[in-house]
Amino acid sequence: MKGKVLVTGATGLLGSHLVRKLLERGYEVKALKRKKSDTSRLKEYARGVEWVEGDVLNYDSLLYALKGVEGVFHCAARVSFRPADRELMLETNVLGTRNIINASLEYGNLRFFVHVSSVAALGRTNNGIPIDEEAEWDPAHYPSDYSYTKWLSEREAWRGSAEGLPVVIVNPSVILGRGNWYTDSSQIFAMVDKKFPFYPVGGTGFVDAYDVAKIMIELAERGITGERFILSAENWLHRDIMTYIAMEMGRPIPVIPATLPIRVLALLADATRVLRGKKRRLSWKLLKQSAKRLYYDNRKIRFTLNYQFESIRKTLQRIVQDYLSNNWQ
Secondary structure, three states: OOOEEEEEOOOOHHHHHHHHHHHHOOOEEEEEEOOOOOOHHHHHHHHHEEEEEOOOOOHHHHHHHHOOOOEEEEOOOOOOOOHHHHHHHHHHHHHHHHHHHHHHHHHOOOOEEEEEOOHHHOOOOOOOOOEOOOOOOOOOOOOOHHHHHHHHHHHHHHHHHHOOOOEEEEEEOEEEOOOOOOOOOOHHHHHHHOOOOEEOOOEEEEEEHHHHHHHHHHHHHHOOOOOEEEEOOEEEEHHHHHHHHHHHHOOOOOOEEOOHHHHHHHHHHHHHHHHOOOOOOOOHHHHHHHOOEOOEOOHHHHHHHOOOOOOHHHHHHHHHHHHHHOOOO
8 A cells, every 4th residue: 555645525526536546656645525425426435435524624624534644635616607606616616725724734643635626727828829837927817716615725725834734736628537427528429419509609628537646646646845737638618629529429519609699699698597597607717718728838747747738639539438337438
């Protein structure tokens, strides 16, 4: 065994892939979960995981969970682009990160602390120039509430680093993997399956969940701290991603670009949900972002670890088969 580690957010898309890889690499895994958390994504590995009931918002539960571990992988986060979820994201992403950082500092026996951020917390460039780790964040013009809370959570991680915690930060782009087909980034497969005819006109970076998990483990094993790394395999147009998924599924290819008039109509239609007593799901910032080409430069992590990312085409093929069979692949 390689030692015991703590994973927060272990039941999520990335966390579940990370736990699988850690167990395969010979680690003992403690995983933080809330009382009603769905652990079905790890049902095959349930006996290999030491589940600890707690929450990143419960400081005492974090101190208890940290006992006996040599490192932390902090994956827990709330991802949402609904305006109504701003306060929930501030709690989980910012206060939750502050709590795990402070608890780790109090515990004091960690060899590493891997903090999962997002490319959403990075600055932006002009004219489609790929974004790298040095892109300067502008707090006055953040693209979404989610990005703002992830930027604030990074500030907590860097504060922990300044106080002596061995922190390394990873900034994944859109993570592809078996997740919740209706709530996280995996929902793109369900959208195509349901013959959704629209596609965003922009583009962004994509990365396999297994690549993110493997890189996090390797960074921890190499003892790399005080750095941040963009984890993004390839830059794709949303149109091309959805077209490829549709072809693999044998579904109709989305053919209607979500141009400005379409985005305005979508926002207006979503606003009517309030009249029916429901929460809004969209924001103008989100729709505006979907029309941009936000591409990412992965050279730093490739050169640091001599790492070769999985082809996004192969990733999509695997996940489509997984979606159609609803099993792990």
